[in-house]
Amino acid sequence: MQKEHQVPIWFFIGLILTAYGVLIFGAGIYGLFHPPERIALSNLHAGIWWGALLLVLGITYSVKFRPSKTAPRPAPEDKSNKKSAS
Amino acid sequence: MNLSPFLAVTGGGSSRLLTMSPVDLLIIIIYFLVVLAIGFYLKKFASTGEDFFMAGRKMTAWVAGLSFISANLSSLETMGWSAMAYQYGMLGAHAYLIGAIPAILFLAVVMMPFYYICRTHSVPGYLKLRYGEASRSLAGISFSFMTVLVCGVNMFAMATVLRLILGWNMHFSIWVSSVTVAIYVSLGGLLSAVFNEVLQFFLIWLGTLLVPILGLYEAGGWTKMIATINAAHPGQNFTSLWANMGSANNNPMGMHWTGMVFGLGLAVSFGYWCTDFLQVQRVMAAKSLRSAQNGTIIGAVLKMCVPLIVTLPGLLGLAILTQKAGITLMPEYQAQATGGHSYNQVLPLLMARYLGPGLLGLGVSAMIAGFMSGMAGNVSAFATVWTYDVYRPLINKKASDAHYVSMGRWCSIIGVLIAIVTAYGAMLFSNILAYLQVLVLLFIVPLFATVILGMLWKQATPAGGFWGFLIGILASFFMFFYVHWFPGYYLPFMEKDIRDLPALAQKIQMAKEPVSQFVVAQMPPDTRKLLDQYVVSEKAGSGPVSLWGRIEEAIKEPNPEVLALRSGIVNAMNAAETNTLYSAERFSAVSLTPEQLALARQKLDGDDLARFNRSLLEKAYPGELARMRRLEATQLNPVHAEQIATSPKAQDMAVNMFSAFWSLLITLGAVIMISLFTEPKPDSEIKDLVYGMAPLPNEGTCAWYAKPTLWAAVVGVILVVVNIIFW
Numbered sequence: 001m002q003k004e005h006q007v008p009i010w011f012f013i014g015l016i017l018t019a020y021g022v023l024i025f026g027a028g029i030y031g032l033f034h035p036p037e038r039i040a041l042s043n044l045h046a047g048i049w050w051g052a053l054l055l056v057l058g059i060t061y062s063v064k065f066r067p068s069k070t071a072p073r074p075a076p077e078d079k080s081n082k083k084s085a086s
Numbered sequence: 087m088n089l090s091p092f093l094a095v096t097g098g099g100s101s102r103l104l105t106m107s108p109v110d111l112l113i114i115i116i117y118f119l120v121v122l123a124i125g126f127y128l129k130k131f132a133s134t135g136e137d138f139f140m141a142g143r144k145m146t147a148w149v150a151g152l153s154f155i156s157a158n159l160s161s162l163e164t165m166g167w168s169a170m171a172y173q174y175g176m177l178g179a180h181a182y183l184i185g186a187i188p189a190i191l192f193l194a195v196v197m198m199p200f201y202y203i204c205r206t207h208s209v210p211g212y213l214k215l216r217y218g219e220a221s222r223s224l225a226g227i228s229f230s231f232m233t234v235l236v237c238g239v240n241m242f243a244m245a246t247v248l249r250l251i252l253g254w255n256m257h258f259s260i261w262v263s264s265v266t267v268a269i270y271v272s273l274g275g276l277l278s279a280v281f282n283e284v285l286q287f288f289l290i291w292l293g294t295l296l297v298p299i300l301g302l303y304e305a306g307g308w309t310k311m312i313a314t315i316n317a318a319h320p321g322q323n324f325t326s327l328w329a330n331m332g333s334a335n336n337n338p339m340g341m342h343w344t345g346m347v348f349g350l351g352l353a354v355s356f357g358y359w360c361t362d363f364l365q366v367q368r369v370m371a372a373k374s375l376r377s378a379q380n381g382t383i384i385g386a387v388l389k390m391c392v393p394l395i396v397t398l399p400g401l402l403g404l405a406i407l408t409q410k411a412g413i414t415l416m417p418e419y420q421a422q423a424t425g426g427h428s429y430n431q432v433l434p435l436l437m438a439r440y441l442g443p444g445l446l447g448l449g450v451s452a453m454i455a456g457f458m459s460g461m462a463g464n465v466s467a468f469a470t471v472w473t474y475d476v477y478r479p480l481i482n483k484k485a486s487d488a489h490y491v492s493m494g495r496w497c498s499i500i501g502v503l504i505a506i507v508t509a510y511g512a513m514l515f516s517n518i519l520a521y522l523q524v525l526v527l528l529f530i531v532p533l534f535a536t537v538i539l540g541m542l543w544k545q546a547t548p549a550g551g552f553w554g555f556l557i558g559i560l561a562s563f564f565m566f567f568y569v570h571w572f573p574g575y576y577l578p579f580m581e582k583d584i585r586d587l588p589a590l591a592q593k594i595q596m597a598k599e600p601v602s603q604f605v606v607a608q609m610p611p612d613t614r615k616l617l618d619q620y621v622v623s624e625k626a627g628s629g630p631v632s633l634w635g636r637i638e639e640a641i642k643e644p645n646p647e648v649l650a651l652r653s654g655i656v657n658a659m660n661a662a663e664t665n666t667l668y669s670a671e672r673f674s675a676v677s678l679t680p681e682q683l684a685l686a687r688q689k690l691d692g693d694d695l696a697r698f699n700r701s702l703l704e705k706a707y708p709g710e711l712a713r714m715r716r717l718e719a720t721q722l723n724p725v726h727a728e729q730i731a732t733s734p735k736a737q738d739m740a741v742n743m744f745s746a747f748w749s750l751l752i753t754l755g756a757v758i759m760i761s762l763f764t765e766p767k768p769d770s771e772i773k774d775l776v777y778g779m780a781p782l783p784n785e786g787t788c789a790w791y792a793k794p795t796l797w798a799a800v801v802g803v804i805l806v807v808v809n810i811i812f813w
Contacts, residue, residue, distance in 0.1 A: 004131075005132065006128075006131055007127070009149060009281045009284050009285065012120065012124055012228055012281070012285060013285055015120070015285070016116065016117070016120050016285065017288065017292075019116055019458075020113060020448060022114070023112060023113055023444055023447075024109075024113075024444035024445060024447075026109075026444075026722075027107075027109045027442070027443045027444030027445075028442075028444065031442055031443065035526050036443055038443040039439070039441070039567045040300070040304060040439045040440055041300050041303065041304060041438065041440060042442060044300070044303070045438070045440070046296060046441075046445060047442055047443070047444050047445050048301060050292075050296055050445060051444065054292065058599060059794075
């Protein structure tokens, strides 16, 4: 019995970083208009660029290691076997 | 308590450091959901023993390396070594340089081939092949129990940290994190643990790296940060790795360089990185020997980078928290007694300073991830060693593979439950915590000595291996107890010696008996005022008596006024001990022992007087005060410490390092001596287990840049260069 293809860990990392990137980037944008109190260097808007970095990393990993790309393609002989069997 | 404006982010007078916004909470919830989802997804890939316990031995070098280093990157580690850097400067970075890299490279180049070609499931499994069943059983049983106990300590520490910095309920922290770990490890085994460790590695770095980046920006760069630290601490050296280690008296650790090199760099480091199965299991699961070796070397490179998120924040704490925010950190016991901030809070304090909404959630997720990766590592290693090295050889030899997988799943759950019990035990008995924190150290050094002799010396015999290992463990325990043993010495009262504060406060405040009148007379007005307020507030009189009540009392957020009262009473008791406490009238209502009455007739002074007075106070308040312990895990006996660590100024770290080195020598000596007089195994039985006899597998040719030895040499050179730069 052939084992099911295992989605690589990098894809999960991509998903969570994408979600985190969206949330942190969004919170950073919100902070532009409602600056957080008592946070040092809030004028640097770290949330925006750190969120953007997470987003880029997340999307890169999600796309590069998406299940449809990492799953092994059926070997040609498998196809011929199927045909002959049928 | 005065918090810095940057930290006064909580309302209602709470002392927690951080308050999170909804987006922060959402980020933490997403983390838990993803971790659980990975566990459920991987269950179908963990159906055989090889899958469940060894992750199918199909990890790539990168996954193995990231998991290898992530299992070690617990939050206790990052917070603890940041605190070290705040206290000792760059000396705190040794744990990531000489205290790790040579050992990791040795594991990759020398030891990994043996672990890999004998196809063992565990380090105790190697002992079985090399020395026999007795050695394996000793290693397996002791490792199993220590692993879950240490897991419980981590759990307790995590709950304490989350209560301190987030104000979270400790029951909530313990149960949510442990149930999550139990679910994902019992479903996917090592595979699930490894997947989550890789995920956690990313979170830990991305959640923490912003702190040193923003900190350096605020400090004006590295040079200005160092200048600020040096200006605030004239005559002290916070930026050198070695320059102040020529004498134990010149550095705050009280450690000579030999302790650092031979204790940390040789004994502890090699024991931890080469034979602690929690670590080794990760790279043993690689898909090939070359992947295992390269994964280990990748781990070494990543380990060398950790000071960026650990040591650097510690230094930034000195430059920014102390100099700009006006916060001075203090030892843990002092912080607990006064409600101040301890060294261990340097990293959370910096997070509170720099991380706004969203980023704070990421930082806290990183912290929780760090705790959970350590717990999952312990649980998965426990499941493997218990099933393969205790249950299968000693209890049920002939079960099916599916039965052992089922046992592994149950072990994961039972291991977590034992850890939870340990965590609650640690809440009630603080001494347990001090003992368990060094437990692994006492065990892994003799294990390393036994394993390495078995690998490199074919004359090592089964009897030599077993008895040498046992003697090494016993020697380690002996040294640990010896430095914490106080025969004939005097230990002043500590805050934890007040077993029943409500009852004691009431007795002293009412001052009906002459002893209480004397104690009250030692109190300054502030403490008397606190005592009066405490008794009037009806907190005094009836202390919690049930087990659950005691737990509830132990986990309550400490009230600064109660802490101050506790300290005030302790100070008054200790002041009374140095005076002439005894008089027949004062102790007429206290039944003293014949020995005490005999001592009362003598003229005592110094420690003898103080010890006698302490015993009188213990008699006067038998239910309220703890008796003086001869063994006190939180204190070092300076005379004994000097005998072990060569300096009376030696601190815990120095004593632990020297003890480890002596333990290594004792074990090596014992294995060699016993082996010289006992029968070795025939060559045919050890041919795949000993250097020079084991044919290394030929994995085919590979490009020069994929050769483990090349990268091991490169990492070794970088290590030397870093040490020279920060000499």
